[in-house]
Each structure stands twice: as structure tokens, then as C-alpha cells.
Amino acid sequence: MKITVIGAGAIGGNLAAKLSTAGHDVRVADARGHEAVAAEVLESGARAVALEESVQGSDVIILSIPFGVAGQLADLLASAPEETVVVDTSNYYPGLLSEQIEAVDNGQVESMYTAEQLGRPVVKAWNAALAGTQRTRGVPVGTPGRIAIPVAGDSDAARKVAMSLVDDTGFDPYDAGTLADSWRQQPNSPAYCTELTLDELPAALASADRAKDARVRDSLPERFAALGVDPTVDDVVEMNRAAHR
Template sequence: MKIGILGTGEIGTTLARTFGARGHDVDVANSRGPETIGSAVREFGARAVTAEEAVQGKDVVILSVPFARVPDVAGLFAFVPEETVVIDTSNYFPQLGGPVDAVEQGQVESLWVAEQLGHPVVKAWNAALAGTLRTKGVPAGTPDRIALPVAADSGEARRVGMRLVDESGFDPYDAGVLADSWRQQPMTPAYCTELGLGELGPALAAADRTEAPRRRDRQMARLAALTFTPTLDQTVELNRSLHR
């Protein structure tokens, strides 16, 4: 599969390495140019290219840029065919990128992303911490495998997203249409809590759309007040504690 990845943060880097190692044809780009993409990103065969090259002629484009930066890359998608599957990994944190009026007024985050791009998107990999994606992916059938939700309006695009989530080491869960993807956003019960396949459905169903942004803001303040940097497992536990 021809995969383009926009963004070389922790998640973009992890996915570039993962899919390169699995034999996919992977191009990766950032906003600073291919010469700034280090060897660690390219270790398993991913190529450093320009942002324009990363979205051209691809079966899948993975958009792994900060939520607030989505409008900056929207122009790249003007000539991306509708059949290209675009996967959005972002999360909305107004404390980090500033408030987005439409989202503050109730628009679902990934519907806003799709509107900015002028292209349908799949929501995937947003409900896992970067450390989880990097260190806890295991083969299908492994006991206690972590599950991740995948949402999209197109059933075929959702199936592609689920296939790639499976290849990245996690059980994919069909989370339905994009309008329901708020159920996997910060800080819902399914968000970065490392649940198994049997637990993820009830967690998505238990999400409270009004309460989630309040929990998000409380959790951000809580993390900012810590006098130490929590480990991956401590962060997961802090997220789980919001829902007890």
C-alpha cells in the first residue's frame, strides 16, 4: 500500500517506522523539509519527501499534525482524489493550539478537520498515547491486546483504517460514523485508557459529550501542576481515574 504521512512528531514517526517495517511504500514529510527528517524516521524504509509529494499518488494519507495546524496543510489536499483514504490522528486541546470557535460551539473535531481539508477523513490512532503506539503494539491474537476505535462515514475507508490499526499492533474497533467520533476524543472513557476489545464498546457508549471538555480541561490543569513527569503507565492511570 502507498502511504503518505504528514508530520514527524512521535505518532507520525512511530507510524512511519511501523508501516515501513511491514513493507508498505511509505513517504513521510514535515513542515520544515525532507532534509530535516532524521534517520530514525527512515530506518525501516520510509522516504523523506516534500509535503506535496507525501499526498500525491497515495492509497492512504495519514495526517499527524497538531489540530490547530490543520488549516496550514489544507491546500495540499485540493487535488487529492476522493478515493484516497485520509486518516486524522489529531486531538483538540485549546490549551496547546488555541481555541477553535466552531469546535467550542459544538462541531465534532474530525468533522471540522474534514471541512478544512475539503476531503472525508477517518479518525484513528488519536485515542492512544504516543508511548502506547510505540511500545505496546502486539500481533493479532495476543492476549490482552489493546483496542483502538476507528470512525469514518465511508464503510470502505473505515475498513482500510481498521486494517492499518491492526497492522500497527492493536485490535481495531468499528466506532461508526464521524459524527460519533467525539466519543473517542479527550477525555472520554475510551481516550488513552488502554482498554481491550471487550471494554472499548461500553467505554465509547459511556462517553458524555458535555462533560468530556470539562474533564479535558481539568486533566490538563492537573498534569500541568505535577512536580514530576509521569510515566506512560502513570498517565494511563490518571486518565482512567477520571471515570471512576
């Protein structure tokens, strides 16, 4: 498939490299310019392109950008065909990684807000796994204990496309239903960055509680500080799991 990744940070760069390695034709763009794309991202065959040229001819556009800024790309994405699948990987951390957004604070689901800002549908995927998990723990299909990643979206066809790409990055895709239900995979739900298997993930999604999960999310700075210097991926995953015991 022809895939554009917008955003060359930890998640976007990782996805560009993984999907290129899987055989896809991958372009990666960043508002900061070509120099923002790390050399190792391009070693697998992904190509750095200018942002304004990035979406033409793409089957899939993956947005790996800070939450709340998608509206800045609305005009750019309006030039992409209607059938192009747009995938949102962002997460809302108000006052920490994101500006405070009243609509989301008042209950609007993160990716529904993003879709509204873009003026087109999106699929939610890859947001519920740490960058370190995505970079180092993808394994071939059928491997025992393979980590699962939830995928939510209103279009069955678009959701299936995103699920196939999740599989290509080394994780079991789980059909998490419509975008309205994607709050169940937002920070810091039981399914969020807890490295669950396909058997474990459904119960975690079902047990999500919006009010509690928001409190857990907002307590992240103090919980993370308690881990000390240079916590490992395992440390962070255990911290997330412990918050729901």
C-alpha cells in the same frame, strides 16, 4: 499500500516507522523540511519527501499535525485522487496544544471540523492512544490483552482501510461508526488514552459524556502536574482512567 504520513512528530514518526516495518511503502513529509524527520523513523524503510510532493500516488494519507491547521493543506490534498483515504489523528486541546476554535467549542465534532477545512472526508484513527502506547505496546493479532483503537468514518470502505492499518501497527481496530460519533473518542473521554481491550472499549465509548469529558480535558494541566517529574505511560493511563471512576 502506498502511504503518506504528513507530520513527523511523536505520532506521525511512530506511524511511519510502524507501517513501513509492516511492509507498506511509506513516505513521510513535514512542513519543517526533511531535517524534521528523525533518523530512526527512516531506519525501517520510510522515505522523507518534500511536502509538496508527498501526496501524489498515495492510497492513504495520514495527517499527524496539530489540530486546527488542516486547512493549510487543503490545496495540497485537493491534488490527491478522490479515492485516497485521509486519516486524521489530531486532538483538540484549546489553549494548550491548539488555538481556541469557536466552532468546536460550540459543539462541532473535531474531525468533522477537520473534514470541513480540508474539503474532503476523513477517517478518525490513532488519536485515542498515547504516543508511548503506540510506540511500545503494539503486539501481534491474537495476543491476550491487545489494546484496541477506535476508528470512525462515514465511508465503510475507508474505515476498513484504516482499521487494517491500525491492525498493522499492533492494535485491535474497533469500528466506532460514523464521524459524527467520533466525539466519543476525543479528549478526554473514557475511551481516550486508557488502553482498553476490544471487549472493554465499546462500553467506554457508550459512556462518553461531551460536557464532562470536556471538563476532564480542560483539567489536564493540573492533573498532569500532580504526576510529578517524568511520569510513565502507565502513570498517564491511570490518571486518565481515574478521571472517570
